Amino acid sequence: MTMTALVENQAVESGSNLRQRLAARGFDAVTLLLIPAFVLLALLFLYPFGYGLVLSFEPKAGAAWSNYARFFTDPYLYSTIWKTLLLSVPVTLVNLLVSLPVAFRVRLMYRQRLLTTILVVPITLGTVLIAEGLLNYLGPQGWFNRVLLSIGLIDHPLRLVHNYWGVFASLVINGFPFTFLLVLSYVTGIDPALEQAAATLGASARQRFTHVYLPILMPGLAITFCLSFVQAFSVFPSAVLLGEPAGETRVISIAAYQAAFEEYDYSMASAIAMIMGFVQLAIVMGMMATRGLFYRGPVAGTKG
């Protein structure tokens, strides 16, 4: 790293031409290839975001902030934040905590590919198909309840769908493959010699995990948490199909949908979308702040 800095300084000091100076800082013709990405980002993200932000301050009636005032005074609206967090945070934690041991096991397997493929299939199914499957499987007349009834374990069918747990199950099935793949890549990126070294130094399996693997994995796990959380937080189809969209799974995206397409109040819907965005941002930033507490350098450790 010091080497590159040295080279840069020399290039700058020797009064070379603009092209050389830019190249020394990593800008050259190839950098222009970034332009399409910037254009896309501007068109598909920055513009709608800005438009929504402005729109949210142009309510149908009242002062500019009246949409926000309405959201935070109406319990039917502001409670959606807690309902969404109550779903997305536990789901993300479950996915992360289950992925970790599975990834550690898969890392040692010879037929990783096959297992990884099987685990990743749910990603390709899509939310609606999974919701339909769960309705059939876990519903009052589904196989699961019928089996429990016929072996006499229960007298009445368990209520597993059209409530919190139905959405929870669907979010786990949808989110797990993604979380697992990310965790697996972080876990397999760690040089196995580190664990061997720790073992020869007298560390038990538990100590090897807590003193070697976990601290090295922590930044990666924080990023995985953020990405999985954002996915779960924007839950919509499964909250409607498998949940109780008027009650305990009335998540924030449902509130936005109703404002936009039932009340036709786009301004209010934009305000809810903004609030949704800021809640996500707050959680993600909180998570990223913890990364600073951990080691973030290369995980291979030493030059090979």
Place this chain on the structure above:
Amino acid sequence: MTIALQKFDELRLDQVRREFGSLNALRDVTLTVKRGEFIALLGPSGCGKSTTLNCIAGLLPVTGGAIWLDKRRIDTLRPEERGFGMVFQSYALFPHLTVKQNVGFGLKMRGVAKAEISRKVDEALALVRLTGQAQKLPGQLSGGQQQRVAIARAIVIEPPLVLMDEPLSNLDAKLRLEMRAEIRRIHNTLGATTIYVTHDQDEALSLADRIVVLKDGVIRQVGTPNDLYEKPAHIDVADFMGFRNRIRGKVIRQSGSRATLAIGDSEVTGIMRASVQDGSEAYAAIRADDLTTGEAGANAFAAQVETIEYRGREFVGTARTSDGIDLVFRSDHAVALGSGVHLRATPDRVLVFSEQM
């Protein structure tokens, strides 16, 4: 010096086997290592030397045989229960811990008091001459410094046995020589028992008290560096000890300890390293140093010079005989490319090995 390695009398490998599926990585390896010895496991890649080391460390389970530390059977113990210090080829330093924390890791895992850890770590760092780097992360150190940290980390736990897996292979040539001397110095200072894996015969010859030559998972020869250098017991060992010319021929007569081979148009006499029979195929092994230009006659090959390299005090060249045998030779004067030469070796410097052993 208060780093006091645990005492033991001997480590015994008793017919250790290791199979990977149908592949026999180790076949009945039997070896006794006495306290204070520096043992080098030498062999080409894939010969089983690292497998042997990993079996001793407990990183690989053996599939047959037993390993004993004095009266204690250790091959069934987990690596963390064996307590051997190991230096890895990639160093395997913990990237998130400082040098001091890396070296203190083993002591911390053993629940040693903080003040004691600090004292011992400082001492180990002084021993490997790294005082002043204690607060750096491994990524901020050079390769040689990382190597020193890895050694300090392995010895600070005061292991009965220090295991090193090609510790110098990632260093440049100059640093390799320097660290080689360091490793021997540390071994001597601590009175350690060291098992050192390498594929470099110079390293093995200069470091070890005894060398174990492995090939295809079998021990070919165990002996002092001098034994192996002067009296290799097997053509594979000779290969490793710098006998670059290994020429096949037919035994035509024997007298006393000597045998004469017919190789193409030439006759070569040398010292038998194993009994051979008249008429059987055998190898004559000659070091490049011992094959020099001279007169035609007995123990000489007529050959044409193909390459010649300047080596400072001498020239080293390759030549090919009319039978298509490639030879490596030494010369104290420049020889023209393409010229015909007679390459001779005195019978005392030629070893004869039987084809099968």
